[in-house]
Amino acid sequence: MHNKLLVGTRKGLLIMARDGGDWRIESAHFEAIPVVYAMHDRRTGTLWASLDHGHWGGKLQRSHDGGASWQEVAAPKYPEGATCPPDFTTPATTSYIWIIEPGGADEPDRLYIGTEPGGLFVSDDGGDSFQLVESLWNDPGNSQWFGGGRDYPGICAIQVDPRDSRHITVGISVGGVYVTEDGGESWQARNRGLYADYLPDPYAEVGQDPHIVLASPSNPYVLWQQNHCGIFRSGDAGRQWHDISDKQGGPAGFGFALAVDARDENVAWVAPAVSAEYRVPVERALVICRTDDGGQSWQSLRKGLPQQHCYDLVFRHGLDAQDDSLAFGTTAGNFYVSDDRGDSWRCIVNNLAVVYSVRFM
């Protein structure tokens, strides 16, 4: 059982700890500073946090002592001459650090960072320095990448295959899913089966909008994505995607957040909203949906969640699962956990700032 949570909010990072059967806020860090993402590198025990200072730019912080002390490390920088997709007229700078992801277990000093305006960075010295992965940045399809909700495209998902560290899947929002099988030397867009209702050609290979992409740890060829235009799953490492949005009238469809079961490749959870035009919970009732059969059907899990007058959204990194436990935080500053796979929930705290990310340690 995992006993701590990292919660990135618009007003700082919270570390929550399990206290008997409940959770309490153990400590607060970077108070009043937006914390976009925070994670625990299980290979090294290091905590990482991405900060988005309104004034001073995006910063990276790490802690080697469980959050007792933090050290700022230089944020990744785009090389001179780099310009932003899709028109390549604006000089590229690291405007947002979306995600921090460890490399494989066999490469303990490797770390990946996903940024706006669309650059993937890699470190091979434990985060002391980062280099842009030029092979992806210069992909021929990059003129079809663009910003959605932000000015420029962002890499919001990075999945390293636990069986083969050279097999990496990234999600670019907006751009699509890209996969390398040679450690980043070459990349392939894998978006067949997705559709984008905002594009002239909805089935274009590039220009899709995966809000988040996750691989099932028990079978990393099984990929899931909560896309701008529905929920999709692939059984072959992204070569072919299948729309698994709820076709029976349930709420699972539009949304941002996604979690997958580490033990069962057929189990995942989403946090639905009405649609891109109505970014509110369906019928203003907070719900998490779970599939136990690879997306053939979805259950609405509502027990313990408020069912009226809710305006909470769950952002793309705002939901996480670990064994039978789940946790999510919302844009309205509410925070919920479940210890029975989502069958029932309890509120841990209200009145937080906007929750950007939730990760079990």
Added chain:
Amino acid sequence: MAQVKFTPNLRRFFPDLCDCAVEAATVADIIAAVDQRWRGLGDYIIDERGCLRKHVNIFVGDQLLHDKTGLSDSVAADTRVIIVQALSGG
């Protein structure tokens, strides 16, 4: 020597930050000099292209910085240069 002042808000990240005198011909020179003294401070004021961050302002004397992309504004001796954060929402 230009007389450089900082918004007190930067002291949260650089606790020993203080007003200082810098030998400089341009504002870019000033940023390079203060970054030498307080390592990493430059990244708080300018981005990796050397452009002033969007929500940071610099006064050269009583004038707002003119060249926000190159920081080439010249700095006369004894000019007071103030680095401030722009006002923004909550």
